[in-house]
Amino acid sequence: MTFAVLYLDNHLLVVNKPAGMLAQADATGDDDLLTLGKAYLKEKFDKPGNVFLGLVHRLDRPASGVMALARTSKAAARLSQQFRQRLPEKRYMALVEGLCTGGGHLVDYLVKEDRQVRVVPPTLPKAQRAELHWRALGQAAGLSLVEVDLKTGRPHQIRVQLAHLGFPILGDFRYGATRELDGRNLALHCYRLTLTHPTRQEDMTFEATPPAFWGRHFAQEIVGLLGPW
Numbered sequence: 001m002t003f004a005v006l007y008l009d010n011h012l013l014v015v016n017k018p019a020g021m022l023a024q025a026d027a028t029g030d031d032d033l034l035t036l037g038k039a040y041l042k043e044k045f046d047k048p049g050n051v052f053l054g055l056v057h058r059l060d061r062p063a064s065g066v067m068a069l070a071r072t073s074k075a076a077a078r079l080s081q082q083f084r085q086r087l088p089e090k091r092y093m094a095l096v097e098g099l100c101t102g103g104g105h106l107v108d109y110l111v112k113e114d115r116q117v118r119v120v121p122p123t124l125p126k127a128q129r130a131e132l133h134w135r136a137l138g139q140a141a142g143l144s145l146v147e148v149d150l151k152t153g154r155p156h157q158i159r160v161q162l163a164h165l166g167f168p169i170l171g172d173f174r175y176g177a178t179r180e181l182d183g184r185n186l187a188l189h190c191y192r193l194t195l196t197h198p199t200r201q202e203d204m205t206f207e208a209t210p211p212a213f214w215g216r217h218f219a220q221e222i223v224g225l226l227g228p229w
Helices: 033-044 073-084 157-165 219-226
Strands: 004-008 012-017 064-070 089-097 103-113 116-119 128-140 143-150 188-196 203-207
Touching: 004 203, 012 033, 033 064, 064 073, 064 203, 073 188, 089 157, 103 157, 116 157, 128 157, 128 219, 143 157, 143 219, 188 219
Parallel strands: 064 188
Antiparallel strands: 004 012, 012 064, 089 143, 089 188, 103 116, 103 128, 128 143, 188 203
8 A cells, every 4th residue: 555645845745645544653563654654755865764754634544635744843843833723724525424415514522532532512521622614515326425624633523523413424334334435444535735835835735536446426526626537
């Protein structure tokens, strides 16, 4: 498993993370983006010794899409600050179960316990505010295509909030899905990320198409967001 490089300069590496790839190494020993990214840079630039690469935000393992990594400590600090301040724009697309129409603004409060996230009352200790905007783009065969503009970056946030709304993401059995995508992953993809370049102070937008195993579900609507794919 590997990733597609969307952009590369002295301070920034932007990739399309495949579904199923960890963002960072864990106890499984499975492939992870950070380790593979370092190996890619080491080989590409024939670098001796250790290669610096900083993880400044995350995507869930079974999700896919645009991720930015920092190639210098200065870039890592500046990008991390952007994400802490919720300045980057993160747009996702998701295939959800059910016929979802319209759109809206969701604010829920979430708590993570034992790798599971649930919606709780805002007064509960450790409850974290989670906010997103969503709109339905199409419906067919018991599924809907939903676009999400993510405003906060809580663990499993989109998955939990859409499931709580009554529309679990295809393949997300942890949060109520009944139909699989490919047996391992879920139909959640970060298709667009806009951030400020860490040294040039220039806004940059990166886009990536969803994985091939999504098939041709809602191809016309996705073209409307991304262009031909």
